[in-house]
Amino acid sequence: GQNIDQPTEMTATEGAIVQINCTYQTSGFNGLFWYQQHAGEAPTFLSYNVLDGLEEKGRFSSFLSRSKGYSYLLLKELQMKDSASYLCAVRDTSGTYKYIFGTGTRLKVLA
Amino acid sequence: ETGVTQSPTHLIKTRGQQVTLRCSSQSGHNTVSWYQQALGQGPQFIFQYYREEENGRGNFPPRFSGLQFPNYSSELNVNALELDDSALYLCASSPQGAGELFFGEGSRLTVL
Numbered sequence: 001g002q003n004i005d006q007p008t009e010m011t012a013t014e015g016a017i018v019q020i021n022c023t024y025q026t027s028g029f030n031g032l033f034w035y036q037q038h039a040g041e042a043p044t045f046l047s048y049n050v051l052d053g054l055e056e057k058g059r060f061s062s063f064l065s066r067s068k069g070y071s072y073l074l075l076k077e078l079q080m081k082d083s084a085s086y087l088c089a090v091r092d093t094s095g096t097y098k099y100i101f102g103t104g105t106r107l108k109v110l111a
Numbered sequence: 112e113t114g115v116t117q118s119p120t121h122l123i124k125t126r127g128q129q130v131t132l133r134c135s136s137q138s139g140h141n142t143v144s145w146y147q148q149a150l151g152q153g154p155q156f157i158f159q160y161y162r163e164e165e166n167g168r169g170n171f172p173p174r175f176s177g178l179q180f181p182n183y184s185s186e187l188n189v190n191a192l193e194l195d196d197s198a199l200y201l202c203a204s205s206p207q208g209a210g211e212l213f214f215g216e217g218s219r220l221t222v223l
Contacts, residue, residue: 004153031210042201042214043154050210087153091210097167099144099212101153 002026004102006088011108012078020073020086020105028094034062034073035087037104043087046073075107083109115204115215123221124192132187132218134202143185144212145177146201154201160185189220197222 004024012018024032031050035043049055049064049071061074073086085104092098116135124130136143142161146154156169160179174190183204189196199219203212 033210033212035212042216043212044214045211048210089153097159098156098169099146099154100156101146103151103153 002100004088006102006105009106013110014078016078017076022071022088024069024090026090026092028092030093031091032064032071033089037085078109080109115213117202117215117218121219125223126192128192129190132200134185136183136204137213140204140206141183142205143179144203145187148199192222194222
């Protein structure tokens with residue numbers, strides 16, 4: 001089967017660090033993506049991992065372990081504007097070409 | 112550079128009707144994909160078009176169909192609407208072979 005799991009909700013404090021985990025089981029794998037989605041808006045791209053290891057982009061980093069089917073998104077120096085849903089998605093190229101999204105993690109940043 | 116645009120932004124239909132949603136891809140992007148996002152859920156992949164051909168499809172019934180035009184714009188058609196079709200429909204475009212998806216703002220469909 002194909003499945004992506006991530007926590008439903010997380011809460012953190014402004015200025016802190018938060019790690020959002022994602023585990024996946026898919027028939028094929030050709031990259032893992034993280035998107036940010038503010039309420040009522042379209043998702044926007046944050047990061048992409050296709051090889052194992054850490055990708056860093058300013059305050060955001062993403063890690064991938066293909067053997068464990070595991071990724072995390074790390075957000076540092078949290079700001080109020082980081083309150084949003086964070087979507088983990090896998091590009092699966094087995095059979096038909098498709099993207100599989102998790103249900104998203106709603107992050108609340110408190111002052 | 113114009114981003115992905117979708118129309119209409121909101122619409123209300125009744126059960127059994129048909130709807131057409133439209134998407135203009137970002138300049139230079141030849142791949143378009145469509146997603147259904149129910150409230151509180153992640154986007155569900157409907158299908159993808161590359162150079163006017165469908166090259167990927169998710170677990171949606173045949174009453175969900177699409178087209179891509181020579182200018183890479185696209186349509187999503189849904190026949191025989193059901194109450195559960197109420198959702199935000201997102202269109203995303205990407206350059207050939209690239210992974211990052213660029214999303215439009217979506218069309219919010221309500222089926223009564």
